[in-house]
Amino acid sequence: MTTQTAQYKPQHLHIAPSILSADFAKLGAEVKAIEAAGADWVHFDVMDNHYVPNLTIGPLVCEAIRPHVSIPIDVHLMVEPVDALIPLFAKAGANIITFHPEASKHIDRTLSLIIEHGCKAGLVFNPATPLSLMDHVMDKLDVVLLMSVNPGFGGQKFIPETLNKLREARAKIDAYTAATGKTILLEVDGGVKVDNIQEIVSAGADVCVAGSAVFSAPDTDGGYTTIMRNLRAQVG
Numbered sequence: 635m636t637t638q639t640a641q642y643k644p645q646h647l648h649i650a651p652s653i654l655s656a657d658f659a660k661l662g663a664e665v666k667a668i669e670a671a672g673a674d675w676v677h678f679d680v681m682d683n684h685y686v687p688n689l690t691i692g693p694l695v696c697e698a699i700r701p702h703v704s705i706p707i708d709v710h711l712m713v714e715p716v717d718a719l720i721p722l723f724a725k726a727g728a729n730i731i732t733f734h735p736e737a738s739k740h741i742d743r744t745l746s747l748i749i750e751h752g753c754k755a756g757l758v759f760n761p762a763t764p765l766s767l768m769d770h771v772m773d774k775l776d777v778v779l780l781m782s783v784n785p786g787f788g789g790q791k792f793i794p795e796t797l798n799k800l801r802e803a804r805a806k807i808d809a810y811t812a813a814t815g816k817t818i819l820l821e822v823d824g825g826v827k828v829d830n831i832q833e834i835v836s837a838g839a840d841v842c843v844a845g846s847a848v849f850s851a852p853d854t855d856g857g858y859t860t861i862m863r864n865l866r867a868q869v870g
Contacts, residue, residue, distance in 0.1 A: 641836040642804055647869050648819070649862060650675035650708050652845035653699075654690065654788045661695070662702045663856075668848065671858040672866075675708040675730070677823070677843045679788075680723075685714035685737055686786035693719070693726040700727030708777075708843075710758060710823065712785050713737060717744055724751035732756035732779050732821075735767045745774040756821070760785060761793050765803055772810050775818050777841070778803055782834075783824030789846045792825030797837045804838030828861075832868040 656664040683689040706729035714737035738744040748755035756777030783790035821841035851861040
């Protein structure tokens, strides 16, 4: 069911390339290249081979890339349990930390822990996770991240039902902002490409994570200016 029909237009579209799809042999150069191409955030996927069926990177890699970029590092924790890693990533240079509510025994406490360590805090919703889990913690949220694929691997196809969920989340956030004045960014992660980003943003997204769409389309000089320009051009 569609919960909102009006097309959304963010004040500024944030594009956050996911380094899960980058060349790990030259990760410092890769994050420098996406910043030079106009990326707004670096999206940093942390998987533990427990909460999700893959194993990726930890705080030491975050610390290693921090000196190479000035834009925010957006750490997406796909780990269970989650709380022990939050101080480590905050110390390593994370600016934004998001986590899945299923990975926390006390969602409010975990959000508070992120805030206490000086980072912006967010919840991540898998395709089948109900948005009602945000209802009583919106005062602590800076970001709501909707997964448009099932987490665990890069390069998956966008799940179309995410568009309806985006509209529902947008309506919740807009109502809360109207009542309180608090800004909460709505982020989407999974299968974002040139041919669907306009539809995704129109449904309510402020932030689009793009992994393979960016890192599989380098310019001849190894930069990513063309693909970043093309992604933004679709939105206008």
